[in-house]
Amino acid sequence: MSDLNTVTAAEAPGGQPNVPHGPVKKDKPRSLAGDAWADLRKRKIFWIAVVLVAVVLVMAAWPTLFTSADPGACALANQYKGATGGALFGFDYQGCDIYAKVIYGARNSITVGVLATLLAGVIGLIFGLSAGYFGGLVDAILSRFIDIMLGVPFLLAGIVLSNRLSSDPKSNGIFAVTLTLGLLSWTTGARVMRSAVISAKNQDYVAAARMLGSPPARLIFRHILPNSIASFIVLLTLLLGINIASEATLSFLGVGLKNGAISWGIMIADGTQFARTEPWPLVWPAIFLGATVLAFIMLGDAVRDAFDPKLR
Amino acid sequence: MFRYIVRRLLQMVLTFFGATFLLYALVFANQKDPIQALVGERPVTESQRIALTQRYHLDEGFFMQYWYYMKGLLTGDFGTSLTGRKIVDMMADAWPVTLRLALIAIVIAATFSVTVGVYSALKRGGLFDNVSLVITLVLLAMPIVVIAPLFQLIFGIQLGWFPPTATRDATVWQLLLPAIVLACIVIAPEMRVTRTSVVENLRADYVRTARAKGLTRMRVIWVHVLRNSLIPVVTLIGVDLGGLMAGAIVTEHVFNIPGVGFNLARAIRTEDGPLVVGFVSILVILFLFINLLVDLLYAALDPRIRYE
Amino acid sequence: MDVLPGVDARAPLLEVNDLHVEFRTGYGVAKAVNGANFWLSPGETLAILGESGCGKSVTAQAIMGILDTPPGYVTQGQIRYRGVDLLKLPEDQRRKVRANKIAMIFQDALSALNPVYTVGFQLGELFRKHRGMSRADARKRAIDLLDQVKIPAAKVRVNDYPHQFSGGMRQRVMIAMALALDPEVLIADEPTTALDVTVQAQIMGLLADLQRQRNMGLILITHDMGVVADVADRISVMYAGKVVEEAPVYDIYARPAHPYTRALLESIPRLDMKGQQLSVIRGLPPALTDIPKGCAFNPRCAYARDACRQDPPPPAYQVSVQPHRTARCHFFREVLGE
Numbered sequence: 001m002s003d004l005n006t007v008t009a010a011e012a013p014g015g016q017p018n019v020p021h022g023p024v025k026k027d028k029p030r031s032l033a034g035d036a037w038a039d040l041r042k043r044k045i046f047w048i049a050v051v052l053v054a055v056v057l058v059m060a061a062w063p064t065l066f067t068s069a070d071p072g073a074c075a076l077a078n079q080y081k082g083a084t085g086g087a088l089f090g091f092d093y094q095g096c097d098i099y100a101k102v103i104y105g106a107r108n109s110i111t112v113g114v115l116a117t118l119l120a121g122v123i124g125l126i127f128g129l130s131a132g133y134f135g136g137l138v139d140a141i142l143s144r145f146i147d148i149m150l151g152v153p154f155l156l157a158g159i160v161l162s163n164r165l166s167s168d169p170k171s172n173g174i175f176a177v178t179l180t181l182g183l184l185s186w187t188t189g190a191r192v193m194r195s196a197v198i199s200a201k202n203q204d205y206v207a208a209a210r211m212l213g214s215p216p217a218r219l220i221f222r223h224i225l226p227n228s229i230a231s232f233i234v235l236l237t238l239l240l241g242i243n244i245a246s247e248a249t250l251s252f253l254g255v256g257l258k259n260g261a262i263s264w265g266i267m268i269a270d271g272t273q274f275a276r277t278e279p280w281p282l283v284w285p286a287i288f289l290g291a292t293v294l295a296f297i298m299l300g301d302a303v304r305d306a307f308d309p310k311l312r
Numbered sequence: 313m314f315r316y317i318v319r320r321l322l323q324m325v326l327t328f329f330g331a332t333f334l335l336y337a338l339v340f341a342n343q344k345d346p347i348q349a350l351v352g353e354r355p356v357t358e359s360q361r362i363a364l365t366q367r368y369h370l371d372e373g374f375f376m377q378y379w380y381y382m383k384g385l386l387t388g389d390f391g392t393s394l395t396g397r398k399i400v401d402m403m404a405d406a407w408p409v410t411l412r413l414a415l416i417a418i419v420i421a422a423t424f425s426v427t428v429g430v431y432s433a434l435k436r437g438g439l440f441d442n443v444s445l446v447i448t449l450v451l452l453a454m455p456i457v458v459i460a461p462l463f464q465l466i467f468g469i470q471l472g473w474f475p476p477t478a479t480r481d482a483t484v485w486q487l488l489l490p491a492i493v494l495a496c497i498v499i500a501p502e503m504r505v506t507r508t509s510v511v512e513n514l515r516a517d518y519v520r521t522a523r524a525k526g527l528t529r530m531r532v533i534w535v536h537v538l539r540n541s542l543i544p545v546v547t548l549i550g551v552d553l554g555g556l557m558a559g560a561i562v563t564e565h566v567f568n569i570p571g572v573g574f575n576l577a578r579a580i581r582t583e584d585g586p587l588v589v590g591f592v593s594i595l596v597i598l599f600l601f602i603n604l605l606v607d608l609l610y611a612a613l614d615p616r617i618r619y620e
Numbered sequence: 621m622d623v624l625p626g627v628d629a630r631a632p633l634l635e636v637n638d639l640h641v642e643f644r645t646g647y648g649v650a651k652a653v654n655g656a657n658f659w660l661s662p663g664e665t666l667a668i669l670g671e672s673g674c675g676k677s678v679t680a681q682a683i684m685g686i687l688d689t690p691p692g693y694v695t696q697g698q699i700r701y702r703g704v705d706l707l708k709l710p711e712d713q714r715r716k717v718r719a720n721k722i723a724m725i726f727q728d729a730l731s732a733l734n735p736v737y738t739v740g741f742q743l744g745e746l747f748r749k750h751r752g753m754s755r756a757d758a759r760k761r762a763i764d765l766l767d768q769v770k771i772p773a774a775k776v777r778v779n780d781y782p783h784q785f786s787g788g789m790r791q792r793v794m795i796a797m798a799l800a801l802d803p804e805v806l807i808a809d810e811p812t813t814a815l816d817v818t819v820q821a822q823i824m825g826l827l828a829d830l831q832r833q834r835n836m837g838l839i840l841i842t843h844d845m846g847v848v849a850d851v852a853d854r855i856s857v858m859y860a861g862k863v864v865e866e867a868p869v870y871d872i873y874a875r876p877a878h879p880y881t882r883a884l885l886e887s888i889p890r891l892d893m894k895g896q897q898l899s900v901i902r903g904l905p906p907a908l909t910d911i912p913k914g915c916a917f918n919p920r921c922a923y924a925r926d927a928c929r930q931d932p933p934p935p936a937y938q939v940s941v942q943p944h945r946t947a948r949c950h951f952f953r954e955v956l957g958e
Contacts, residue, residue: 144327
């Protein structure tokens with residue numbers, strides 16, 4: 001933060017050999033986004049992530065494409081029965097079709113994850129832009145507030161807040177968890193946006209635009225936002241993965257989704273209890289949750305690497 | 313330097329009160345029946361009601377209640393849990409267990425991530441480097457609710473290499489598998505930072521100078537590359553301690569370890585307000601002090617950084 | 621100091637012969653040095669002059685043996701120190717040549733000095749590792765050295781970190797470090813480029829003094845013709861990885877024999893030409909992945925003819941322009957104005 005006084009090293013090339021660092025082609029100048037896309041297209045990890053994300057999204061939107069079974073139809077007679085025709089993964093302790101439940105679990109995960117991330121994105125964008133653009137007192141207050149938020153470990157705050165928000169004993173907890181994650185996870189985005197705006201504000205071209213009489217709103221939207229929005233969107237992709245994981249964690253601890261709402265987190269919690277007798281009711285939802293989070297993190301990671309040539 | 317520390321301490325005080333107030337408000341504000349919430353499921357008599365109202369200042373404003381609570385907290389009186397036990401006693405039982413767990417986890421994570429990260433950087437682009445990059449990516453993405461139960465299932469139950477759950481005394485042997493699980497959540501970022509930092513430093517001009525001085529390759533790497541590369545890693549390990557405390561909630565729950573996370577998870581499920589606020593307040597203080605220590609450590613390790 | 625096997629005291633101090641260096645990157649092979657030739661005698665200052673990208677720094681790194689491999693490889697040629705080909709030495713002996721026999725000063729002292737160690741540590745390290753001295757003795761020698769490069773209050777400053785020095789003082793530390801083990805050859809890679817003009821003169825003066833006292837051979841790598849005129853005895857002009865002209869400094873300024881040298885000289889602003897248009901060299905240096913056929917300079921050369929586009933000029937040392945002069949140009953007589 002502003003407390004660090006680092007003496008930055010001069011960026012002289014020193015003894016670097018004078019070799020062109022890229023292909024010397026005479027084609028038209030490419031934009032950063034164009035370069036990033038050209039780089040992304042060549043990455044295997046990016047395509048694996050895209051395919052995984054697409055599958056999960058389709059699963060969330062049209063679960064009936066994957067299974068015709070009703071995840072709520074459980075019969076104790078089926079307890080721990082092995083795989084049969086439709087029920088590929090067998091049945092759990094309560095005799096529910098594990099495959100159907102896992103498929104339907106994607107919907108809640110994605111809904112909570114996407115909505116919470118959008119909420120966090122909006123809050124982060126507004127707070128970050130204002131803190132960075134106005135500076136001074138606004139920045140001081142917002143920065144202190146973020147410090148306070150970061151003073152409590154994320155998961156702890158999430159547990160307390162989610163528990164408090166879902167005090168209605170009949171609710172399924174989806175609203176409470178979404179709100180909790182949205183309200184707690186915007187801080188990183190706000191910080192990224194704030195520092196991006198501050199560094200953009202000090203650029204010569206922004207100073208020049210201001211001297212030419214460009215109004216503040218135009219400055220923000222024409223000059224500052226386009227230069228910092230890429231990293232912000234990448235951050236949101238990563239955050240989406242983290243929020244899906246957090247939903248599962250809260251549900252796992254009993255303060256997330258509840259009252260019959262299907263969640264991979266609850267399935268893992270139930271599966272853990274009886275893992276000694278039958279491991280599969282634990283293993284399948286764990287694999288699906290892991291793969292989904294991994295897909296979003298890989299996607300965000302690949303896009304970030306592509307947009308940040310320094311990290312290549 | 314002195315002025316910097318004083319300023320940081322003042323900021324910490326502000327953050328501490330801000331965070332605990334938010335927490336206190338979340339747990340206690342606008343409860344339908346605060347007295348019932350304080351005793352849990354048991355029925356309450358009228359005389360108990362009067363005693364509790366007096367004890368918790370429920371007839372006064374919310375801010376006053378917070379004020380009285382903080383006064384108690386700062387004089388070492390954390391109040392009583394719904395279970396009837398003194399919260400101070402419960403902390404005295406729980407904290408050593410969690411600290412031991414976190415410490416083992418940090419040692420495992422640091423040893424592993426620094427060794428692998430440095431080796432990857434030295435052999436960058438090779439098979440080892442690529443494999444470890446893929447593994448870090450997977451580790452980075454795995455939520456602890458996936459790792460903890462799966463590791464317990466595979467290494468504790470199926471293979472039987474480690475005890476799958478801990479007993480009351482939580483020996484080092486029993487804590488080993490949970491510590492590995494905890495380490496998993498911090499290994500990936502630590503390894504990535506180590507690798508990036510070493511790769512960057514290997515290209516640095518002063519490393520070229522060190523080679524021009526006719527030093528051996530070992531000396532160049534150990535003295536001139538590693539010393540500089542490990543500065544960000546050391547600070548990251550410090551910051552991770554806070555993350556480990558949070559990760560301990562799930563891990564201790566899964567492995568049945570009677571530590572802070574275990575108590576907290578139970579307290580939240582049983583809506584044991586005083587216990588939650590007490591434990592989290594201490595966590596917040598710990599968190600803040602670790603952050604300050606990390607910043608000071610940073611200055612101690614890197615002479616270019618001065619605080620004013 | 622242990623003696624290198626095969627050292628011949630009568631052989632030239634340093635001789636670079638037909639040196640080729642290439643960088644193998646994912647985008648292709650960049651030929652950074654394509655047959656560099658020069659020699660150096662004790663007490664002499666040889667300036668290697670050229671634009672950025674002409675291979676002068678790479679040549680220096682190849683002599684030191686500190687090329688980054690991969691991507692950089694020496695593919696051909698010899699680098700002889702007193703008759704011993706350094707490229708054929710095992711790494712352990714090569715390492716001992718560095719700093720003991722041949723030392724180097726880098727352009728940007730701030731990034732070339734390790735930020736987390738005191739200058740005392742970085743100077744003392746040389747004595748401790750090469751001479752086996754104790755920490756205390758090494759520290760004394762470090763203070764001596766700082767005195768020799770005229771750093772005030774050396775006893776105190778020996779405990780300072782690089783970032784606590786000014787640019788000029790930092791370059792003095794760099795010089796002290798290079799001279800610590802009394803090398804016979806000193807390579808200075810753009811030693812004053814990062815400094816203010818007034819400080820530049822002080823540093824060059826200090827280098828010249830120290831060189832005279834120690835009778836060192838100095839290779840001065842620069843693109844600054846002004847610096848060269850002041851201190852150099854001979855000049856090697858490099859273009860696209862080749863030495864295109866080599867001559868005593870006076871001759872080159874008076875009568876350049878290569879069109880490139882001539883163009884460089886004409887592009888220096890001069891007081892007596894005030895008001896006239898400054899001539900520039902048209903075009904850009906070639907990309908090292910795609911060096912033109914024939915003479916590398918032909919696309920930019922005012923004298924270029926078909927021969928220049930077909931055949932490379934004969935290797936230097938065969939065209940004897942005047943005694944002690946070489947130029948790689950088919951039409952050097954024309955350039956000289958004969």
